[in-house]
Amino acid sequence: MSKPKPVIWESGIEVKPVYGPEELAKSGGVSDVGKPGEYPFTRGIHPLMYRSRPFTMRQYSGFGTAAETHERFLFLIANGNTGLNVAFDLPTQCGLDSDDPMAEGEVGRVGMAVDTLADMEEAFADIPLNDITVSLTINGSAVPIMAMYFAMARKRGYDLATLRGTAQNDILKEFIGRGTWIFPVEPSIRLVGDTIEYCARHAQKYSAVSVCGYHIRESGASPAHEMAYGLAIGRAYIEHALQRGLDVDAVARTVTFNFDIYGNLWEQVCKFRAGRRMWAKILREEFAATDPKAMQMRMIAGGGGGGLTIEQPENNIVRGAYYALASALSGAQTMALCSYDEAYTIPSEHAARLSLRTMQIMIHEIGLCDTVDPLAGSYFVESLTNEMESKIRAIMADLDAKGGIVRGVAEGRVQAEVNRHAWERERRTQSGETEKVGVNIHKEEEEQRPVEFHPYREDEAKQQIERLGRVRSQRDGQEVARLLEGVRVAAREGRNVMPAVIDAVEAYATVGEVCTALKDVFGSYNEPVRF
Helix, strand or coil, rough: CCCCCCCEEECCCCEEECCHHHHHHCCCCCCCCCCCCCCCCHHHCCCCCCCCCCCCCEECCCCCCHHHHHHHCCCCHHHCEEEEEEEEHHHHHCCCCCCHHCCCCCCCCCCCCCCCHHHHHHCCCCCCCCCCEEEEEEECHHHHHHHHHHHHHCCEEEEHHHHHHHEEECCCHHHHCCCCCCCHHHHHHHHHHHHHHHHHCCCCCCCCEEEHHHHHHHHHCHHHHHHHHHHHHHHHCCCCHCCCCCCCCCCCCCCCCECCCCCCCCHHHHHHHHHHHHHHHHHHHHHCCHHHHHCCCCEEECCCHHHHCCCCCHHHHHHHHHHHHHHHHHHCCECCCCCCHHCCCCCCCEEEHHHHHHHHHHHHCCCCCCCCCCCCCCCCHHHHHHHHHHHHHHHHHHHCCCCCHHHHHHHHHHHHHHHHHHHHHHHHHHHHCCCCCCEECCCCCCCCCCCCCCCHHHHHHHHHHHHHHHHHCCCCHHHHHHHHHHHHHHHCCCCHHHHHHHHHCCCCCCCHHHHHHHHHHHHHCCCHHHH
């Protein structure tokens, strides 16, 4: 019999052909597996997991104007979406108003354009915010966008202390993997801290941060690096918040995670089981947290858009189903499943509905909600969960030895490492070492056929700019100017800026005006030169 070909995961872990008791014992055994809903949460954060409540289905959506996005929200809810995941356009993400010259050609293109509270009010009109939780996918301009969401909710009579939802608000991963930064690194972390502190004091059920290993993975990192950097970022935010005198249990409950799923199914499952218990250990052993709920890694997963292909796009339907399966087997609380056409456009209604139906079939037909952590006790899964934990721990130790995640990001070392992984992954794909169906194996000569792209309508961008002009003309300009100066003073004096920003946006100050006021104090970020 010929020797089997080596199988090495992207994280650098070699997989043996067969696993048994000896391999499991050598990897560390099962002492850290525990029970579902109990520390260290390897098997999930709830005792009954999906038997008591299926995962939330929160499709990523948003484009054009608030009115257009509102229509898509209603469509998704009517088709079974149990949460909303809001996409914002690039000007909004970068703290620019729609009439800013830098925003030309991008208003509403890849997400919803939001300039003032009026846009937020229109987007969420008549949507019950206590029944449909909302995730705001916003980072550099998270402060004014969160302030607008809170102001909108309060205006509609919601008690912020009972409001549930999430803001992405992970600026460190923006420096690593996306680029919608605005302010320098240290002030950016301070602003994240302001939102954490505000939520811990006033909106205790709202998650102020969703740490996004997802974008780090999509930028090129291996699954092990994705988890290691994600945990390090979460730890950095907590350390910053504790320096403000906040209670660790209160802070940790405001931090959630957003992780990627594509590639090897088993690698994803082991990544999540290892990461979940590592986060619990970090909270207990490093921060002396005592509340079990504070040690729970609450996460959204199931994206994996980077794994989709333009070639043979129908294959992405199958890929998405496996991503959803991996997400469910990993114990995710929420899924935002990619749609098959995301490789080349904003998802169509048809594609978005297919993704929803994929998750619903898993819940109602396939049996993914029948029992908790069905892979527990597997020689293979438990052994590789242990090995994955060791790999993640080694990456974090190396990061700490070089000054930690914040310093690594500020100096550009983390970005360089992610870029190196991205180059290596592309090299392996192009060489055929990493097999990709339709790309480097089982290729087909495909006929030219019409592809349904999401249209970009210049007239809607003009309507958004006109709407912004009307809001500016109807508001009290002097009052807005006074309140924006209050934002500058709060920033300059080191006070939490959230109360001042909420006051400003309630008077219909714009995203761009708030971000400009903060830049007047903090300055702008200049990316480090890397060779």
